[in-house]
Every structure is written in structure tokens, then in C-alpha cells.
Amino acid sequence: MKQDLNDTVPQQEAAEAEDMPDVSIKEVARLADVSIATVSRCINNPEKVTAKTRLKVQDAIRQTGYSPNTLAQSFRRGRTNIVMVVLPSVGDPFFTAVMRGIRAAAKAKGYSVVIEETQLNTMTADEIGAMLVSNQTDGIILLASMSPFGTEVLSAKSKRRLPIVIGCETVSPDLADFPSVHIDNIAAAKEATNYLISQGHQRIAMVCGQASSLLTKDREFGYRAAMKQADLSIEDGWVVEGDLTIAGARKATRNLMNHGNRPTAIFCANDEMAIGCIHEIKSYGLRVPRDISIVGFDDIRYAEVTDPPLTTISQPAEEIGERVMYRLCRRIEAGNGASSSPEIVPHKLVIRQSVAKPAS
Amino acid sequence: MKQDLNDTVPQQEAAEAEDMPDVSIKEVARLADVSIATVSRCINNPEKVTAKTRLKVQDAIRQTGYSPNTLAQSFRRGRTNIVMVVLPSVGDPFFTAVMRGIRAAAKAKGYSVVIEETQLNTMTADEIGAMLVSNQTDGIILLASMSPFGTEVLSAKSKRRLPIVIGCETVSPDLADFPSVHIDNIAAAKEATNYLISQGHQRIAMVCGQASSLLTKDREFGYRAAMKQADLSIEDGWVVEGDLTIAGARKATRNLMNHGNRPTAIFCANDEMAIGCIHEIKSYGLRVPRDISIVGFDDIRYAEVTDPPLTTISQPAEEIGERVMYRLCRRIEAGNGASSSPEIVPHKLVIRQSVAKPAS
DNA sequence: CGATCAATTGTATACGTATACCCTGCTAGC
DNA sequence: GCTAGCAGGGTATACGTATACAATTGATCG
Numbered sequence: 011m012k013q014d015l016n017d018t019v020p021q022q023e024a025a026e027a028e029d030m031p032d033v034s035i036k037e038v039a040r041l042a043d044v045s046i047a048t049v050s051r052c053i054n055n056p057e058k059v060t061a062k063t064r065l066k067v068q069d070a071i072r073q074t075g076y077s078p079n080t081l082a083q084s085f086r087r088g089r090t091n092i093v094m095v096v097l098p099s100v101g102d103p104f105f106t107a108v109m110r111g112i113r114a115a116a117k118a119k120g121y122s123v124v125i126e127e128t129q130l131n132t133m134t135a136d137e138i139g140a141m142l143v144s145n146q147t148d149g150i151i152l153l154a155s156m157s158p159f160g161t162e163v164l165s166a167k168s169k170r171r172l173p174i175v176i177g178c179e180t181v182s183p184d185l186a187d188f189p190s191v192h193i194d195n196i197a198a199a200k201e202a203t204n205y206l207i208s209q210g211h212q213r214i215a216m217v218c219g220q221a222s223s224l225l226t227k228d229r230e231f232g233y234r235a236a237m238k239q240a241d242l243s244i245e246d247g248w249v250v251e252g253d254l255t256i257a258g259a260r261k262a263t264r265n266l267m268n269h270g271n272r273p274t275a276i277f278c279a280n281d282e283m284a285i286g287c288i289h290e291i292k293s294y295g296l297r298v299p300r301d302i303s304i305v306g307f308d309d310i311r312y313a314e315v316t317d318p319p320l321t322t323i324s325q326p327a328e329e330i331g332e333r334v335m336y337r338l339c340r341r342i343e344a345g346n347g348a349s350s351s352p353e354i355v356p357h358k359l360v361i362r363q364s365v366a367k368p369a370s
Numbered sequence: 371m372k373q374d375l376n377d378t379v380p381q382q383e384a385a386e387a388e389d390m391p392d393v394s395i396k397e398v399a400r401l402a403d404v405s406i407a408t409v410s411r412c413i414n415n416p417e418k419v420t421a422k423t424r425l426k427v428q429d430a431i432r433q434t435g436y437s438p439n440t441l442a443q444s445f446r447r448g449r450t451n452i453v454m455v456v457l458p459s460v461g462d463p464f465f466t467a468v469m470r471g472i473r474a475a476a477k478a479k480g481y482s483v484v485i486e487e488t489q490l491n492t493m494t495a496d497e498i499g500a501m502l503v504s505n506q507t508d509g510i511i512l513l514a515s516m517s518p519f520g521t522e523v524l525s526a527k528s529k530r531r532l533p534i535v536i537g538c539e540t541v542s543p544d545l546a547d548f549p550s551v552h553i554d555n556i557a558a559a560k561e562a563t564n565y566l567i568s569q570g571h572q573r574i575a576m577v578c579g580q581a582s583s584l585l586t587k588d589r590e591f592g593y594r595a596a597m598k599q600a601d602l603s604i605e606d607g608w609v610v611e612g613d614l615t616i617a618g619a620r621k622a623t624r625n626l627m628n629h630g631n632r633p634t635a636i637f638c639a640n641d642e643m644a645i646g647c648i649h650e651i652k653s654y655g656l657r658v659p660r661d662i663s664i665v666g667f668d669d670i671r672y673a674e675v676t677d678p679p680l681t682t683i684s685q686p687a688e689e690i691g692e693r694v695m696y697r698l699c700r701r702i703e704a705g706n707g708a709s710s711s712p713e714i715v716p717h718k719l720v721i722r723q724s725v726a727k728p729a730s
Numbered sequence: 731c732g733a734t735c736a737a738t739t740g741t742a743t744a745c746g747t748a749t750a751c752c753c754t755g756c757t758a759g760c
Numbered sequence: 761g762c763t764a765g766c767a768g769g770g771t772a773t774a775c776g777t778a779t780a781c782a783a784t785t786g787a788t789c790g
Contacts, residue, residue, distance in 0.1 A: 034776060045740045050778055060738065080506035082776035085445040086745060092452075092484070100469060101671075106461045113460075113487065124452070124482045127473065146440035256675060289675040311461075315616060315649040317677035394746060405770045410748055420768065442746035446775060 033074045042070035053078065089148055092122045093338060097153040098223070098254065100127050102282055103310035104327055105153060108178065111331020112151065119339050121148070128154045149173040149338045152188075155224040173341035177334035178325075179225045189341060191333045191353040195225060198323045198357040199232025199277070200239075202305045205321075205359055206275045207240050210367045211303060215248040215273035217262045217283050226254070226279040229307065233277055245271055252283045259286030267294055274302060274368040281306035281313050281322055288316060288364070299366035309360055319362035326355050393434045402430035413438065449508055452482045453698060457513040458583070458614065460487050462642055463670035464687055465513060468538065471691020472511065479699050481508070488514045509533040509698045512548075515584040533701035537694035538685075539585045549701060551693045551713040555585060558683045558717040559592025559637070560599075562665045565681075565719055566635045567600045570727045571663060575608040575633035577622045577643050586614075586639040589667065593637055605631055612643045619646030627654055634662060634728040641666040641673050641682055648676060648724070659726035669720055679722035686715050 039046040044063060051059050052067040059067075070076075084090045095112060097105045109125070116123050124147065152174060176190035206214050216233050219226030230249065237244055250265050252258040259278065263286065266273060278284035284306030288298050298304055298318055306313060309324035333353060340348040399406040404423060411419050412427040419427075430436075444450045455472060457465045469485070476483050484507065512534060536550035566574050576593045579586030590609065597604055610625050612618040619638065623646065626633060638644035644666030648658050658664055658678055666673060669684035693713060700708040 036776080046777080047741080047779075048739060050776095051739085054778075058738080063739080079776055081441075081445045081448070081450060083778085084506075085441045085747095085775090086777045086779095088441070088745080090441060100473075101463065101466045103461060103463075106466065109460060113485075122484045124484050125473075146444075256671065285672070285675055292677075311616065312645070312672060315645055317652075396746080406747080407749075407771080408769060411769085414748075418768075423769080439746055443748085445745090445777095446747045446749095448775080 033076045034079065035076070037074050038067065038070045038076045041074060042066045090146055091120055092124060092147045093149045093151060094124050094126060094147040095151040095153060096126045096128060098128050100125060102254065102280070103312060104280065104308040104325070107310070107327035108153060108331040111328035112335045113331075115332045115335035119335070149175070149342050151334055151338055152176045153178050155179045155222070173338060175334050175338040175341060177330055187350055189337045189348070189350045189352070191330055191337065191355060193325050193357040194354055195228035196232040196235070198307070199229040200236040201359050202277055202307065202323050203233045203236035204240070205361070206277065206303060206305060206365065207236065207242065209303070209365055211275040212242050213271065213273040214242065214275045214277060215250070215266050216277045216279070217250055217252045217259055217266070217287060218279045219254050220251060229279050245269070248273060252279070254280055254282060256282055256286035256289070259283030260290040263287045263290040267291070275304070275365070276302060277305045279307055281308045281310045281320060284320055284322065285312065285316055299364050301369065303365040303368070305365060314362065318364050321362045321364045322360060324358045324360045330355055393436045394439065395436070397434050398427065398430045398436045401434060402426045450506055451480055452484060452507045453509045453511060454484050454486060454507040455511040455513060456486045456488060458488050460485060462614065462640070463672060464640065464668040464685070467670070467687035468513060468691040471688035472695045475692045475695035479695070509535070509702050511694055511698055512536045513538050515539045515582070533698060535694050535698040535701060537690055547710055549697045549708070549710045549712070551690055551697060551715060553685050553717040554714055555588035556592040556595070558667070559589040560596040561719050562637055562667065562683050563593045563596035564600075565721070566637065566663060566665060566725065567596065567602065569663070569725055571635040572602050573631065573633040574602065574635045574637060575610070575626050576637045576639070577610055577612045577619055577647060578639045579614050580611060589639050605629075608633060612639070614640055614642060616642055616646035616649070619643030620650040623647045623650040627651070635664070635725070636662060637665045639667055641668045641670045641680060644680055644682065645672065645676055659724050661729065663725040663728070665725060674722065678724045681722045681724045682720060684718045684720045690715055
């Protein structure tokens with residue numbers, strides 16, 4: 011519309027030929043009076059070229075403002091230096107913390123990362139499959155369980171030799187040979203439940219995640235195990251399914267509030283739901299922890315500024331992210347030679363003020 | 371190490387030849403007994419090929435499990451279908467909401483998105499410059515102001531014909547010719563401040579963002595304008611700088627609490643800081659809003675579950691994300707022909723319970 | 731001083747795709 | 761029935777880089 015009249019205005023200094031639209035390795039070679047092979051070597055194997063030539067070439071590079079065409083490089087090398095991470099929800103502060111670790115490690119290793127969201131597992135297997143093949147990436151980090159089509163991933167992996175590493179989630183049996191790094195979710199959930207029990211609670215409910223999520227399955231398992239071990243019964247309707255969001259938790263909590271035998275404590279499968287849970291309880295005119303105690307999971311950064319501050323299980327989120335990324339790198343570089351054993355990182359129960367002894 | 375002994379084990383059914391490591395267009399052409407050009411046409415211009423041939427080719431594609439090599443395509447076409455978005459902090463729920471909109475639009479348009487974080491503007495200009503050239507993307511969405519090196523971006527843009535669109539931030543003068551979509555930050559901040567004034571507050575402080583962030587600069591400007599218009603003075607030390615995080619806000623709030631003339635209301639440049647602010651105030655044994663009123667900005671999803679629920683300025687975050695992505699697409703497809711006028715979306719003051727009339 | 735070898739640089743090719751251009755064969759209009 | 765036109769499909773090439781291999785240079789040693 012109006013950008014094409016710049017031919018009528020005097021060329022603005024042109025600095026150092028900085029405004030070339032696209033300068034290829036050829037330009038550099040011509041200017042430095044060497045072959046393109048030499049230029050390429052100067053960049054990738056500087057030690058294989060004379061100091062004198064190297065200087066000439068570096069000079070030409072500077073003059074032309076050349077930078078290698080990443081597309082061509084990726085094509086030639088067969089590597090994009092992009093990894094994909096699949097997670098349930100980008101909005102969850104826990105996952106953003108994990109992402110921070112992943113991103114830090116990725117940057118250190120020279121990778122970019124693209125994120126795909128399973129939208130809390132509402133994606134169909136087809137959608138996920140399409141997502142996986144359409145993106146050309148060097149590897150995949152799975153932070154979300156996708157059991158329904160686990161085999162699809164597996165076949166894709168073996169087919170394209172695509173390294174996959176799993177984080178946070180407990181691995182499902184058919185993905186057991188992939189490397190993974192996560193906490194011991196069962197033990198952590200047991201610990202959280204036991205803490206409630208140790209405070210004298212007997213009527214303990216749980217707001218868990220979707221049935222499709224292995225991770226929350228494990229947490230539910232830990233909860234049930236602790237209850238059984240303490241000889242406490244779990245009434246029908248005490249284990250309600252949230253969708254890991256605040257809204258979902260509020261709805262789930264409503265069911266708990268209306269239960270004939272109302273629990274005195276609630277264990278939430280993540281902090282996000284614990285926040286919703288607390289808020290819903292307050293809307294009933296009840297107080298936390300005086301009337302009902304709450305334990306969360308993840309220790310997101312909002313956990314300490316909620317009212318009351320949340321007692322929860324802390325995961326080393328950033329560390330998980332870093333480790334999982336580094337393991338993926340090793341997998342990319344070393345192939346299947348790299349270790350594929352699961353890596354368990356430590357969790358910790360952090361006690362704040364959302365749990366009290368039961369009133370009743 | 372151990373994956374090379376599969377020649378000794380019997381081939382596992384081989385299904386439908388589904389396990390080929392890398393099948394190119396050539397395989398398909400050979401199998402369908404056509405030229406590779408025809409295969410390519412079948413995929414990209416199906417109407418230019420006979421129905422019969424098309425069927426043959428589609429059959430071959432299915433049999434081989436072929437999918438085009440995205441790297442080669444990108445290289446050939448000179449387009450990656452990847453866009454980069456630069457934002458201050460991936461952890462901030464406001465930006466994750468914007469990202470949700472961006473992601474949705476990107477998916478609809480067939481783009482992947484890589485995220486770069488300016489780490490709350492602690493990146494150096496060099497780092498940012500490196501980031502921009504290293505990533506081969508079709509376009510950039512700027513959600514963070516980077517005034518110090520705005521010119522660098524600008525030159526990069528003109529140099530590589532790289533479309534850039536700005537979101538959320540008010541554009542700095544030297545980026546004024548880029549398309550942008552955002553709310554009227556000044557007007558919104560004025561509205562927030564006026565609301566406090568209308569409730570009878572006169573000693574109103576502000577926790578703003580870093581000086582380098584244009585966006586919070588605008589909010590501060592709006593605050594000052596509203597105060598001036600109401601003939602209220604702003605004491606030294608009433609405008610404190612946070613870093614848009616909870617921790618930063620708590621520190622900033624501490625200064626406000628220790629101020630000789632303690633304010634009765636605080637306007638925070640974002641909700642994240644408002645949360646920190648509230649928490650810090652509580653730690654002084656004071657109550658919100660009885661002792662001090664708080665107004666936030668952004669209306670993140672935690673704003674309604676804080677205690678008390680936060681009065682704040684609501685931005686249509688997801689919509690901003692979508693629109694900004696669509697504008698980037700238009701820019702990528704239509705070049706500079708696409709409109710570059712700023713697009714102002716509406717904001718809204720949402721009144722909850724963090725503001726009361728001043729006690730004094 | 732010449733031959734051999736190492737070091738350095740140039741030449742040529744391949745990666746997989748998209749497309750400009752050409753060729754073939756068919757159809758339609760006279 | 762012959763030709764003009766056209767549609768469908770094949771051939772060849774280009775994209776920018778990296779590298780195997782060839783060629784050339786220089787140096788060292790006999």
C-alpha cells in the first residue's frame with residue numbers, strides 16, 4: 011500500500027549492507043573468494059581451516075550480515091533442534107514451573123520448545139496422533155498421560171526413531187521402557203493422607219482428577235492405601251472426580267458438602283483444585299481449617315498465599331523439568347543407548363495452615 | 371548398542387509395512403508407478419490430477435504410511451509454519467490466558483508456536499537479538515516491551531521481512547508502525563483509580579512494574595492522571611516498583627506499610643502483585659478491605675478466589691491472543707499490505723470485595 | 731632437488747520437496 | 761479426418777547446506 015515508494019526516497023545510508031533481504035552462503039563465498047565448502051567449514055569446523063582464510067571468511071560474514079539458513083540446516087542435518095512437550099494444561103502453575111526447568115535446560119542445550127496442550131485430556135486419539143506427526147521435532151516430552159492411544163505414540167516412536175521421555179506422570183505399563191522422571195506419587199499421597207489421619211481425622215474425602223489421568227490415579231491409590239492401612243473406611247461418594255481446575259473442584263466439593271456423612275478433611279489431587287475447594291467451602295459459611303481441613307498437591311506458588319496457606323505436597327517442579335529435558339537430550343544424542351530407567355525425585359510434605367484437628 | 375540385532379529376530383508381522391523408518395515421496399511414486407511430481411500434486415493440488423491417478427497415489431500413501439517431510443517442505447517453501455511469541459513471564463496466568471487464545475488461533479491456522487521468555491525483562495539486548503535470529507520463524511508476537519533494543523527488532527524485521535505484531539503492550543514510538551492489539555491501559559488505570567476515589571479514598575498508592583515496561587508505565591500514567599484530576603496529591607514513596615511477581619509486590623508493599631503517611635488504598639499494576647500485596651498486608655495484622663483497599667489489574671482466574679475476592683480490571687485476554695495471532699497470520703500472508711493500525715479491545719472494571727470505604 | 735605426505739581448499743553431490751517447463755495423447759471443432 | 765488446443769503427467773531443476781572425495785598446495789625428508 012505504502013511501503014513500495016521507498017525507491018523514491020534516498021537510500022538510508024545502507025550502513026554496512028545490513029539490509030540485504032536474504033544472503034546465502036554463496037554471497038559470503040564470493041566475497042571472501044573461497045568456495046562455499048570453506049565457508050561452511052569455517053562455521054562448523056573452524057579448526058579445519060587456515061587462520062588466514064578463517065579471517066577472510068569471518069570478515070565476509072560480518073560484511074554481508076550472513077547468518078545460516080536454519081531451515082536449510084535442519085533439512086540437511088535432519089534435525090530441527092526443536093522438542094515438543096505435551097502437557098494437560100499450560101495454565102496450571104505446576105506445569106509452568108516444570109516448563110521453566112525444561113526451558114532452561116533447552117536453552118542451555120540449544121533447543122527450542124513447542125508446547126502442545128491435551129486440554130485436560132479432552133483431545134481425541136486422532137487429534138493427538140495428527141499433532142505428533144505434523145510437528146517435526148527431535149524429541150517429545152510427555153507430561154500428560156495418554157493411555158488411550160499409548161500404542162500410537164509407541165508406534166510413532168519406533169517408526170520415526172523419535173526419542174520420548176516422560177515426566178511427572180507415572181508411566182503406564184505399555185510405556186514402561188521409556189525414560190521418565192517423577193516423584194513417587196503413591197507414597198506422596200499416602201503421606202498426605204497419613205498426615206490428616208495423624209491429626210485425628212477419620213472422615214477423609216478425596217477430590218481426584220479424571221479417570222484417564224494415571225497420575226491422579228496413583229494419588230488416589232495412595233490415598234486409598236493409607237486409609238486402608240489405618241482401618242478407616244471410605245464412604246460411597248467421598249471420592250469425587252474433579253478435572254484439575256478450580257471450577258471442577260468447586261463442583262466436586264459441592265457434592266462432598268451435600269453428602270450425608272460430611273467429611274472433616276479433603277485431600278485434593280492438586281493445589282489448583284484445593285484452591286477451588288477452599289473457596290467453595292467458604293461459600294457454605296464454613297471455615298478452613300476449623301470446620302474442614304484441606305491438603306493439596308504440587309505446592310504451586312499460590313499455595314502459600316491462599317487463605318489459609320495451603321498444606322500440600324511439594325514437588326521439585328523445576329528440577330523435574332530440567333532433568334527430563336537433559337534425559338531427552340541424552341536420548342537424542344545417544345539414541346536408545348541412553349538409560350531408560352525411571353528416575354524418582356524426592357517430594358516433601360509442607361505443612362502450612364489448612365489442616366487442624368477435627369472439631370467433631 | 372542393542373537395537374541392531376533385530377535382523378536376527380523374526381520380523382514382527384510387519385503389519386502393513388507400517389514400520390518403515392523413513393519413507394519419502396519417491397517410495398510412493400515408485401509404488402503408485404507415477405512420477406514424484408504427480409505425488410506432490412496429489413497432495414498439494416489434487417484438482418490437477420485425474421481421479422484415477424489420485425486414487426492410485428492415495429493408496430500408495432496409505433500402504434507406505436508416507437507423510438511429507440516437514441523439514442524439506444519448510445525448506446522448499448521457505449516457511450516453517452512456526453511463530454514465536456515473546457512474553458515477560460510464562461508463569462503469569464494473564465499471559466497463559468493470552469497464550470490460550472494465541473494457541474487456539476494458531477492451531478486453526480496450522481501454526482506451531484514457540485515461546486520465548488524475557489524473564490521479566492532481565493534479558494540483555496544481545497541475548498534477545500540472538501534469540502531472534504537463531505529461531506527461524508514465520509513471524510513474531512511481542513507481548514513484552516523491549517524498548518532498549520527496539521531498534522534491533524525493527525532492523526531484524528525490515529531485514530528478514532519478518533512480520534511482527536504486538537499484543538497487550540502499548541507500542542513504543544519506534545514500533546508504532548507495527549500492528550497491535552491491546553486495551554487502553556491509561557483509561558483502564560484511570561478508571562480503577564477513579565473507583566477508589568469514588569469510594570472516598572484520598573491516600574492512594576500504587577505498586578507498578580519495572581520502569582522498563584511500557585505497559586505498566588501507561589498504568590502508572592493513568593493513575594497519576596486520575597489523581598491529578600481529582601486534586602489528590604501523591605506523596606513521595608507512594609509509587610513503588612514491584613517486578614510483577616508476588617515476591618516483588620510483598621517487598622514493595624512493605625515499603626508502603628512503613629511509610630509515614632500510610633495509604634488507605636493501593637492500586638496494583640497486575641493481579642499477581644495484588645495477591646502478594648494482600649498477603650503482605652495481612653501479615654501486618656491488617657485486614658483487606660477494612661483497613662486497606664486493593665485494586666488489581668488483569669482479572670486472572672485466581673482473582674475471584676482470593677480472600678477477599680479481588681476488584682480488578684478485566685482484560686479479554688484470550689480474545690487478545692486470538693486477534694493478535696490472526697493479525698499476524700494476515701501479516702504473514704498479505705505482507706505489509708495488511709493493516710497496521712492499533713486495535714483497541716474493551717476492558718472492564720469488575721467489582722468484587724477488596725475495596726471498601728476508608729475507615730479514617 | 732625431488733618425492734611423498736599432510737594439510738587445506740575446491741568440486742560435486744545429496745537431502746526431499748515443489749514447480750516451471752515440456753511432452754504426450756486425447757478431444758473437439760471444422 | 762485433420763488439426764488446434766488442452767489437460768494430465770513426466771523431466772529437470774532449484775532451494776541452502778554439509779560433506780565425501782578429488783585436487784592442489786606447501787612442507788618435510790631423503
